Amino acid sequence: MKHEARAAVRPRRWFAGGLLALLLATCLAVAAPAPAPSFELIALGVQGGLQDGDLSAWLARAPGDSRYIAMDAGTLLPGLQRSYERGAFAHLPIPADTTLTPAGYLLREAIAGYFVSHPHLDHVAGLLIAATDDSRKPIYGLASTLDGLARDYFNWNAWPNFADRGAPPALGQYRLAAQPPGQWFAIEGTSLRGLLLPLQHDRMESSMLLLRAGDAYLAYFGDTGADAVQHGTRLAEAWRTLAPLVRQGALKGIVIETSYPDDVADDKLYGHLTPRWLASELHALAAQAGGNAALRGLPVVIGHIKPSLQAGRDARRLIESQLQAGNDLQVRYLLPRQGQRIEL
Ligand SMILES: [Zn+2]
Incomplete structure (x- = not known):
């Protein structure tokens, strides 16, 4: 009888103990810090044309580095200024003894180099305009991109030759560091490595930069x-x-573009993506990565949204709603504004 009673008590104790352990585990899981971010991304410019103070430009940094790689530079100083005002550089203290303005310090000291994806004006205008006061640094890109920069801008006609080759005298402020596609290279002044792959953008060769920080990629x-x-x-x-x-x-x-909403006809896209075409391409990635569940939760940062001049048409809102409506892969779409800082 006694034995039976004890046996009856034990499961209840077990149950209570298990519940406590479960509760504790849940609390610990909630309290556990999120995994450390692998990259910091700052949106210096997010629009795909028209708005000359907010054109494609991004900064990326590995935590622990003190300098960024700038990825395209359609808008540079106004983007740095706006991002500074929005607190995007709160994690990168500007030395108190600098004689530069915050934006000046960020331009000259915090940007280690540039990656230019292709030489279209809306991706390089900020770099060109700020070149007079920039410090010496490399510009990375495919040979076709850097040849375009040298030929079309750094020619003493469109602009002085701040590059290290081409129309004399070459001022040598920017080292045009052409990279063959598919080969890793070191991004000077940072712990990052990069690899370029060519893209097709209407009749122009564009490119992708794959960044590597330790075992993490962007x-x-x-x-x-x-x-x-x-x-x-x-x-x-x-x-x-x-x-x-x-x-x-x-x-x-x-980080990828979505320039136009879905109602723009394919023959009017001029080498750009719509929400529908991006979703279709992400499906192609998912198919290679193990199926539709493979991309669930993957951050997909959208830039290069072309504003509309039609009254009452908000291209950004249209694109955002169309991206979400077609998001059967359940990626995490992010549409940052200028000056926004994202941890990935
Ligand atoms: Zn372009």
Whole structure:
């Protein structure tokens, strides 16, 4: 009898103990800090044309580094200024003894170098205009991009030659550091490494920069059309490079354009993406990365939204709602504003 009673008590104790452990585990899980971010991204400019103070430009940094790589530079100083005012550089204290303005310090000291995805004016205007007061640094890009910069801007005609080659005298402020596609290179002044892949952007060669910080990766795409519209395979090739990283959980995010809403006809896209075409391309990545669940939760940062001059038409809102409506892959779309800081 006694034995039976004890046996009856024990499961209840077990149950209570288990409940306590579960509760404790839940509390610990809630209290546990989120995994440390692998990249910091700051939006210096997010629009795809028209708005000359907010054109494609991004900063990326690995935590622990004191300097950024600038990825495109359509808008530079106004983007640094706005980002500073919004507190995006709160984690990068500006030395008290600098004689420079905050934006001046950020331009000259905190940007280690530039990556230019292609030489279209809305991706380089900020770099060109600020070149007179910038410090010496490298510009990374495909050879075709850097040849375009040297030929079309740094020629003593459109602008003085701040590059290290081309129309004499070459002032040598910017070292045009051409990189062959598919090969890792060190990004000077940072702990980052980079790898470029070509993209097709209407009739122009554009490019993607894959950043690596330790075992983590971030893919930044310059302007690009969908393969089906471009009649090419360059995005498919980019997805082939990224798919294994998705499978390993090593790809921390994608920064990519969505220039136009879905009602713009394919023959009026001029080498750009719409929400529908981006979703279709992300499906191509998912297919290579193990299926539709492979991209769930992956941050996809959207830039290069082309504003509309039609009264009452908000391209950004349209694009955002169309992206969400077609988001069966459940990626995490982010549409930052100028000056916003994102941890990935
Ligand atoms: Zn372009």
